[in-house]
Amino acid sequence: MQSPFSDTELARLRADFPILSRTGRGGKPIVYLDAAATSQKPRSVIEAENCFYGNSNGAVHRGTHLLADESSQYFEDARCVLASFIGANPSEIVWTKNATEALNLVAYGLSNPGMDGGAPLIGKGDRVVTTRAEHHANLVPWQLLSQRTGCEFAYLDLDDEGRIDLETLDAITANTKVVAVTHASNVSGAITDIAPIIQAAHAVGAWVVLDTCQSSAHMPLDIKILGADFACFSGHKMAGPTGIGALYGRGELLEQLPPFLAGGSMIADVNMDKTTFQPVPERFEAGSQAVAQIHAWAVALDYLQKVGMERIRQHELFLTQYLLEGLTSVKGLRLLGPTDYRERVGLAAFDFFGIHPHDVGQVLDAADVAIRVGHHCALPLHAHYGLRSSCRASLSLTSSREDIDRLIDGLETVRSFFKRGE
Incomplete structure (x- = not known):
């Protein structure tokens, strides 16, 4: 070729x-x-970050002055750019500081009571499944989830060439709540045959969490066609800056997750007895945001799309x-x-x-x-x-x-x- x-x-x-x-x-x-x-x-990405600090730096969603408005616009425009890049809706994109935080957001949320205030979303008698092909960031959070909740922990194994062995799909049992899997291995390079894994997971009602860190900068990716329920993204692996990542989550599933971090920006109302939270995705975006990096990442995504x-x-x-x-x-x-x-x-x-x-x-x-x-x-x-x-x-x-x-x-x-x- x-x-x-x-x-x-x-x-x-x-x-x-x-x-x-x-x-x-x-x-x-x-x-x-x-x-x-x-x-x-x-160069366009490097210059975009520098230009933001030199011309438009302001706190996002915290003011009515020009710089605050411009920063907020860059912040939300970038959400639309990433959503378009992966075939999602902007409301399904949550900014995180990296892909690792995105995965931990889901794992932590599952171990806590959902937004309806009931029992934790996963507990004893449930199962979480990952694979031997995973980066530690998509393995250790699920081990810790199992330790916190008492849920079962299982994994799909590999064949001789390091591909996920579909003969081990029986690890996805009727009590499985989450299947966390890489789209492409950072060691073997193997692209996961994801369709049968997602099919097996959805057949038992499990959520699929996809690690796209080794695929999203290297091939076309439509998250809706892939069928994952959640996916993590890493800006610095996609020609963008360090210190920024994102979580995609299907809207109705994000609605079920409780906040991962609490503080400014994700609050709708507070009194001394109770707090109510902003709707998704703002519910998961506590604190000051990496706006310059987010803006520069959007420029990187535009660059990749143009190529x-x-x-x-x-x-x-x-x-x-x-x-x-x-x-x-x-x-x-x-x-x-x-x-x-x-x-x-x-x-x-x-x-x-x-x-x-x-x-x-x-x-x-x-x-x-x-x-x-x-x-x-x-x-x-x-x-x-x-x-x-x-x-x-x-x-x-x-x-x-x-x-x-x-x-x-x-x-x-x-x-x-x-x-x-x-």
Whole structure:
């Protein structure tokens, strides 16, 4: 296959990202292959955040002066932008400081009495199901929920290539209330066959909570078509700033959740005996908001839309095929995840001759190639492969074949440095 980006267009896109002209410790331009950890930002996003502070900074929904009005408008306009990006309604978007907070908001809310004041939404005799493929952010909150409430905790396991094994769907039993699952693994790169999981969950009345952190910046995504009830999003992985995330929730389900944080902005009325809360989504948005980051994230989403999410997906598929071919040609390298590039997002984790990933990363850094090393906040998934950690190269819309060539050359340097396979 071929990339939909011509060499000229890719060069133009790369020129939009100032950091790609940065030289590394070895004196060469840095090859950035760590987009799965955090994406780099186009100039328009960087300038949008700076411009907001210089021209429109004010407290959201807290004043009638010009700056407060402009800030509030940016705040709500961005909600509409993200809703449009994922195919949701603006009232179904809740601002959080990151995707982890979004997941914890749901998990915490379920352990408390609902808005009708009755029993907690989940308790003893109920079950929550997650998977071995999860980032800790979509695993630990559900373990803690089980500990707080006494509900059962279960998980879907993996097949040999690290895909969620649909043969383990029997973990979703009649008493299941929540199924929390990743849309794409941050280690195996495997794209989840989500439809049968959602079907099994909804068949027993369970809510599906979807982690889109490794998919939402890399492929078209329509949350209504996917059928998830809740989903988390991470601004800094979507060409936006750090410090901002969002929760999508189906309107009628958000209505059932109690507040996660309490304080200013989410209050409708207070006396010394009782508090009433704003309607959703404001009910979940206590305190001062990261308005500059929210506005800049909206600019990032506009940028991605203009490039075209399907074109980004096809470009990264082309490079994923090239990346897998390059990695499998390296002697002593064990690739984690599906061998078919079409079943992946644009990342590949690997073990290299058993050399500690930190050592691999340092040698590559000396060659000005930046990858991720460690357990990637997914220890149970690494345990599935008999590993504690791995190396990971991940792609973005600005990645190129030349980037991958420099990675492969760097890995040969690693092999030579540690005298493996000689």
